Amino acid sequence: MTQNPGKPASPADPRALDLYDFAKSGRQAAGALRVSQMPRMLAEVPVDAPDRDTVFTWQGEGSTQPELQDDGAEAPQPYLRLAVHGSVWLTCQRCLQSYSQHLDVDATYRIVATEEEADEFPLDDDEVEVIVGSRQFDLVDLIEEELLLSLPLVPKHNVCPEVHESLLAGGSDEAGDEPDESGAAEEEEKPNPFAVLEKLKQGGPDGKKH
Ligand SMILES: [Zn+2]
Structure with missing residues (x-):
């Protein structure tokens, strides 16, 4: 050698x-x-x-x-x-x-x-x-x-083995958390057009509704 x-x-x-x-x-x-x-x-x-x-x-x-x-x-x-x-x-x-x-x-x-x-x-x-x-x-x-x-x-x-296993298990608690969180964040950023429509039906802006 x-x-x-x-x-x-x-x-x-x-x-x-x-x-x-x-x-x-x-x-x-x-x-x-x-x-x-x-x-x-x-x-x-x-x-x-x-x-x-x-x-x-x-x-x-x-x-x-x-x-x-x-x-x-x-x-x-x-x-x-x-x-x-x-x-x-x-x-x-x-x-x-x-x-x-x-x-x-x-x-x-x-x-x-x-x-x-x-x-x-x-x-x-x-x-x-x-x-x-x-x-x-x-x-x-x-x-x-x-x-x-x-x-x-x-x-x-x-x-990666972890990703692979969680996909097979259909989402463990850990893997399940992530999409939920990102989904919630997305709703906050972009107002749901149907929610806005709902507010209009109920009589206008938030202040008057409640
Ligand atoms: Zn890896």
Whole structure:
């Protein structure tokens, strides 16, 4: 789990991947990552979640695609495709309970050599992102980054369990109070036209009626 720069990287080590070679030789790799191996993801998981250490599976595939160079010649350029699937427990922002959120990542990257090259890279394709390659590329870090980016802006249940149950029960006392209150407030704000009509029939304004 810890990176060891002094040791030659094994070709299968996703934390020290020769990304250029991976792309050039069109290699494939796959694996599983636990949330506990991704500290920034783990920080998003509520402490009381039923399972804090869920597993994500990932697949990576290297390739090259011919691109026109400045000199007009075509040369193969390195690409990486990454797919990640799995679920993580998050806190629902509506009911504040934990729920399991499925996350999918499917990204294609053009691998460039330097940050400068990445900044200047013409992105005419929304589907392709740019990453700076390395001979000891930390794929786990990229996977964690992508998972963090794929987290919902406001995590929440599709249907919160409380709301769901009260609907099934036909309205408990708690759930029943709310519509009544709002209904009463609405009547106060907007005078009922029939009530006004009733007053007119009874002989005019309030002062005379009683
Ligand atoms: Zn909820």
